Amino acid sequence: MISRLKWSAPISLTPKESVCVHDLIAITPLGGTTAQTDSFPGLGISEQPNWALASVSARHGQVATVHKIAPSLIGTDLPEVGKVSCGSEMTAFWMGPDQWMIMAAHDAHEDLANMLRTGFTSSASVTEQTDGWARFDVEGEKTVAMFERLCPLNARAMTKDSVSRSAIEHLGCFIICWTAGHRFSVLCPRSSAGSLHHALCTAAKSLG
Incomplete structure (x- = not known):
């Protein structure tokens, strides 16, 4: 995100009483305001x-638990080596041993990482990857x-x-x-x- 300053009308004629408002504008990885x-x-x-991403790494001894939780949490099984699994709203792809990336539409799942963190509890480490x-x-x-x-x-x-x-x-x-x-x-x-x-x-x- 970048911040563009937009000044409001002064509250009074005293400059220190002006108000500075931050108008946040989302930019794409290529630096534009729309996708190229x-x-x-x-x-x-x-x-x-427009995709939210979060990585999931099973903690030691918790691989089976992570696999068991995943279908109800993301709508699909976690994929095997070199594979991708697609649910109705989320997609998971294999990143490495006991590691996966989860993708979902950003507008519907802006809080993806926190949702996964709550769902997997202590069985996995979840890291926000969107940015x-x-x-x-x-x-x-x-x-x-x-x-x-x-x-x-x-x-x-x-x-x-x-x-x-x-x-x-x-x-x-x-x-x-x-x-x-x-x-x-x-x-x-x-x-x-x-x-x-x-x-x-x-x-x-x-x-x-």
Whole structure:
């Protein structure tokens, strides 16, 4: 968020009696007030800022408990290695051993981390991740060709609802496959959103 100062009318003619009001404006990872979209022949890239994210790590000896609680809490089972599980409102993807990222629409689940923290109680450590990551959705017939120019990931072999971690321009990214060979999401650290966006667009342009 950025803060823009908006001054109200003075209460009196004495300057010290003016009131300073903070008008908060949400900005996207790319620094805009609206999400950016880019279109190329056979390929579209769209910034996706309207997602709440929180990571869940099972505590020692609590893996079974976390798996048991998850379906009633997030509406789906926690996925196995390299997989994604989708509920009606929340999606979970595997991050590492006994670790998952939970995603949900921000407008409906702004307090996602606290909700998960309350639900999992002492069985898991939950960390707010919404402001830590940037997400870009990539869709089109040339998506796989774009990834082949960007990273060592075998995107062509990825199946629906799978996730892999790979380096793109030296950035550690999570890549989710929603539709095999056609629709993917790429998540990277928010501070590197500009670099990832530039890399995606450069690769897309090079495909002609």
